Amino acid sequence: MKQLRLDKYLSDMSVETRSRLKQMIRYGQVSVNGVPARKPEMKVTPGEDTVTVRGEEIVYREREYYMLYKPAGVVTAVTDRKEKTVMDLLPGVRRSDLSPVGRLDRDTEGLLLITNDGALSHRLLSPKHHVEKVYYAEIEGEVTEEDCLAFREGLDIGDETLTLPAKLEILPDGDEAAVKSAQADDAEDCEIRSAEPKSRVKVTVTEGRFHQIKRMFEARQKRVAYLKRLSMGSLVLDESLKKGEWRRLTPEETAALTGGGKE
Secondary structure (H helix, E strand, C coil): CCCCCHHHHHHHHCCHHHHHHHHHHHHHEEEEEECCCCCCCCCCCCCCCCCCCEEEEECCCCCCCCEEECCCCCCCCCCCCCCCEEHHCCCCCCCCCEEEEECCCCCCCEEEECCCCCHHHHHHHHHHHHCCEEEEECCCCCCCHHHHHHHHHHHCCCCCCCCCCCEEEEEECHHHHHHHHHHHHHCCCCCCCCCCCCEEEEEEEECCCEEEEHHHCCCCEEEEEEEEEEECCCCECCCCCCCCCEECHHHHHHHHHHCCCCH
């Protein structure tokens, strides 16, 4: 791996801010290979050099993977001059090469993966890889069997091509038990379970067009009142996270996403 400035190495690993790290280095609190460092611009090689802060070794991770429970009212962007972004919800994570994988609308909640693994991001978002994204939605109006068939056949939402086939399932109610049941349901066809004026559904798509799910329901003369992403590929939203909370992916989650690759 290429060499990095010592202060960038430690900042990427969220040890401290760059300005605070410069002070710590001057005070002899940072060592490289057992020798106190004196300059923040000193070059170190991750995986070869041993960097310690106050005696604690700081191991550099080239790839980072975070799960965020995105709340409504936050835009999916790295920076925005007017709006609060998803990156503002990770104040302790300082590396500058992180970005969200795909976009959730401002009013959409749920699972968002944030990483600096560009190859993984491309694979998860590319329609040719058919990575499933599963959503829970509440729809104004009655969702019918005809809607399920239309989703499965592909819809004209105003783009050059029809949407890829999607799976639409109507849930018995909107409680958490129904959502969990929907996540575990592998049925191929849509099963009608409710006829309420406000329908609660699970939608599975393999592409990510602009406002896609909302536009798909609009094509069926219905409106999405609430939308939450439950999973993306093998990654499932952690039920213990509250809205706006985040955590680093576990080694098992990372391996499943990357096909066995390591951080």
